[in-house]
Amino acid sequence: MSNASPPPPDASADRVEILISIEEPRWEDRISDIEGLCQRAAHAALVAALTAEPGLLPEGPAEMSLVLADDDTVHELNRTYRGKDKPTNVLSFALHADGDDGSDGDDDFADDDYEDDPDGDDDGQEEGEDDDFLSPGPAVPVLLGDVILAFETVEREAREQNKAFADHLTHLVTHGVLHLLGYDHIEDGEAEQMERLETQILSGFGIADPYAGGGHAPDDDDPGDAGTTQATH
DSSP states (O other): OOOOOOOOOOHHHHTEEEEEEEOSTHHHHHOTTHHHHHHHHHHHHHHHHHHHOTTSSOSSOEEEEEEEEOHHHHHHHHHHHHOOOSOOSEEEEESTTTTOOSOOOOOOOOGGGSOOOTTOOOTTOOTTHHHHHHSOOOOOOEEEEEEEEEHHHHHHHHHHTTOOHHHHHHHHHHHHHHHHTTOOOSSHHHHHHHHHHHHHHHHHTTOOOTTTTTOOOTTOOSTTOOOEEEOOO
């Protein structure tokens, strides 16, 4: 992989916390700074997407998780949630893009549901306690979703496609993160938009266009297969 610089930092992207879980130790055997690579790739995808569409995410903090798993784990998820009895390279479980903002749906509370004591009695509340009670706490992050990768499949594909393992992983991470943000490749127009953005992101890392020569989307196992699933958590 080239030493070219990735896209510059972006304030909107910086408010998204990227949580990385390494469930298969062979990832670290292949790349010592695997977490750093994944952080950079995911952040670059966020920067590119939010630059293209600044209003893509609501205001406030957000978070997403990236799980470095194995074929068995992804095979089970693929069978359970997509009806495909085989592993694949990457799965994206979108929460925010599918309309689940992580809230409990309890939006019915209104100020007039609480009635002040007509006599002004505060039921023994100490002075200053109401201020503490009404003080807003930290904002709850918007949950973007999860990206899960299968080690054996990623390694095999990199070898078969004559790509550096780190380059192929970088592509898969960016692809998965874009799915969390609502990008897809079912329709031709959507696919072209997503592929252009991925190519732009990878170019920032000095990685060649993965779609040159007729390449297809990383998780496009079958025609029309989106590779992203409806979140059920």
